[in-house]
Amino acid sequence: MSFKNFRLQLILRLALLVLSIYLLAWIGFNPTYRSTFIGLALLVLLQVWLLIRFNERTNKLVLRFLNSINYDDFTEQFHVGGEGKTQRELAKRLNEVMEKFRQVRAEKEAHLHYFEVIVQHIGIGIITYRPDGSILLLNNAAKKLLRVGQLQQVQQLEEVSPELAVGLQQLDNGDKALVPVRQGVEQANLAVHVIELSLLGDRIRLASLQNIQSELEDKEMEAWHNLIKVLTHEIMNSVTPIASLSASAHEEIESYTDTEAEEVTLLREELEDIGQCLHTIHRRSDGLIRFVQDFRNLTTISLPQVGRFDVRELLKEIKTLMREQFSHDHVKLQIEVPPDSLLLAADRSMIEQVLINLVKNALEAVREKKEGVVILRAYHDERSRISLQVADNGYGMTQEAASKIFIPFFTTKKTGSGIGLSLSRQIMRLHKGTISVQSEIGKGTTFTLRF
Template identity: 75%
Template sequence: MSFNNYRLQLLFRVMLLAITIYFFARINFDPFYRGTYIALGVAILVQVWLLVLLQDRTNKLFLRFLNSVKYDDFTELFKVSAEGKRQRELSLKLNEVMHKFREVRAEKEAHLQYFEMIVQHIGIGIISYKPDGTIMLLNHAAKKLLKVGQLQQVQELETESPELAQGLQLLEHNGKMLVPLKHGADQVNLSVHVMELSILGDRIRLASLQNIQKELEEKEMEAWHNLIKVLTHEIMNSVTPIASLSASAYEELNSYTDTEADEITMLKDELVDVSQCLHTISRRSDGLIKFVNDFRNLTAISLPQLSRFSVNEMLMEMKTLMREQLAQKHVKLQVDVPQDRLLLSADSSMIEQVLINLIKNAIEAVQEQPEPKIILRAYHDERSRISIEVADNGTGMTQEAQTKIFIPFYSTKKTGSGIGLSLSRQIMRLHKGSISVQSELGKGTRFTLRF
């Protein structure tokens, strides 16, 4: 017999069991009722078993629920039975709890994906790794900065930068360091900051990598500008009166030496010497003023007037413009441009000035070569940026010279002022681009402009 109400079903089974036990006890083991005795005993066992099964249904329901929670499986659905109101309520509530678990897990997974997308798309490189060096996360910015693919261990970074690989393992919590990194002609300085976290008892290290090369260059150039302004101001204040006074004194002495007075005739030779000294002072003062004015150009570059032009045509014009100087020095200039036109948005006059300076430097660098040659090339690099190269087969430069070549006043030439390359780098920075150098002693030098 089946009842829809669980309580009535339970009460009925208990009463039936009690009645059966009562009659079983009343027989009192009479041998005459042996068959009835056995039948009642079996009935008691069956009723106890059915009662256990009835109660076991609820236990199994809770066991399925607990197993679902244990194994993080919230797809389980509990059938709403017709055994009574309480059983239906129990099944419905368990289904509600499972649905809530599914919602919470879906929300956590959505948040996790959201934060993973943020980590992958931010501009700062992020590396999450264990103290033993096992990498847990390496975002796109870090891969781009380090120019690596997916890595498993921090130690694998030693091929790119031993200093970085060692620093990531040795830096303490909140430790910082500056790591120079060079990929081909690109020189960057990475600011590395390491934090250590404890998540569920596990130690996790989090390192942020940020390219501060541009900021360093801007601060460096700003410092040079401030220094140049102070120096030129003080020099001009001191030299200008000297130049003016020496020029005036020179003219006045010349007027005396032109007279025929006896006193002047006796001192004429001495006055001529003094006049020549004053003239030399005046001339050198004017030269120093001109020299200082040239340095002022570093701090007086106007903003570029952008226009769209063909890089191919500009390079061919450069070849025509420099033809006479190249012929005089017996230098061959080769221009390599792609068949498709490269269109660049920049200040053409400024870019031409940079190229003229680089080509002139290259002409001087190849003078001692038996077959002096300069290559002027334009192309799209691996990041689809328009790039222009000026390469020569000259004597090359040392590593130390390459690190200082863009510093104002520094020059590898005996007669160089150290202005040209500093000015070129400033022009490229105003165009949101960069200029870099690659050189090897005895094999030549290559300057690369990237826009």
């Protein structure tokens, strides 16, 4: 017989058990009823065992609930149609608690996914790691910035930048540092900020990485512009009257040396020497004025007039333009471009000016080599950006010279003014692009323009 009322079942079971015990006691140990006594004894034991099992159903129900929580298994469902109102209410409440747990976990997972998406899509690199160096999180911006895949330890960053690997481990909570990182042929400066958090009793370090190379270059160029404006202003104020006076004096002496008047008291030879000196002063003053005007060009570059053009045609025109000079110096000029056309959105005349300047520099670098070669190359880099390269097999330059090559006034050539590369970098900055150099002594130099 099956009863749905838990209390009624319990009362009947107890009543039946009491009745069985009573009969067992009434019969006693009478030998005549020995088999009946044994049967009743077994029946009592069976009823006790069934009563225990019946009572343990509630315990098993609660135990299933606790195991589900312990193992984070919130898919468990409890049968509501149990034995009686109390059992049904218990199962119903347990199902409601399980549903609440499912909602809380779903909300938690949604929030976690939301914050993971934010962390992975922000432009600032983020690394979270333990004090022992084990990495917990490396977002996409950090991977892109450092050009690495998934890393397990901070020490693995030594291949990218030893300074960064050491800095992440040695910086204290709240410290900031400027760390240089080499990105292929490009040099970048990362602003690193480290903070320390406590998560469930564990110490977690969070480091933000931001490439401020562009901001540093902007500030550097702004500082050079201000310096150039001051220098050119002061030099022009001093040189212009000197040039004017020397020219006037030279003309006066020329008029005296052309006359045969007796009142000329100085010897003609002395007048000619003075005139020659004044002429030299005038000529050098004009040269200095032109020199200053060249520096002024650094601060007066107009905004680029952007248009789309075929890179292949541009490189061919530069090769045609430079053909005579390369032929005269017995240097080979090669062009390497992909078979498909590359359309670049930029100011064609400005980019042509930059490339011609780089090609001339490369020509001078290989002029004295027996088999000098200059290569003009166009391609898509790993980020699908159009890149142009001017490479030579010259004698190269030191790392110190390469780090200063874009500074105004700095030059490695005996007759250079140090303006061309500074002007080229400024033109690339106006195009939201970059120019970088990679050089090795004895192997040559490569300049790369990225748009």
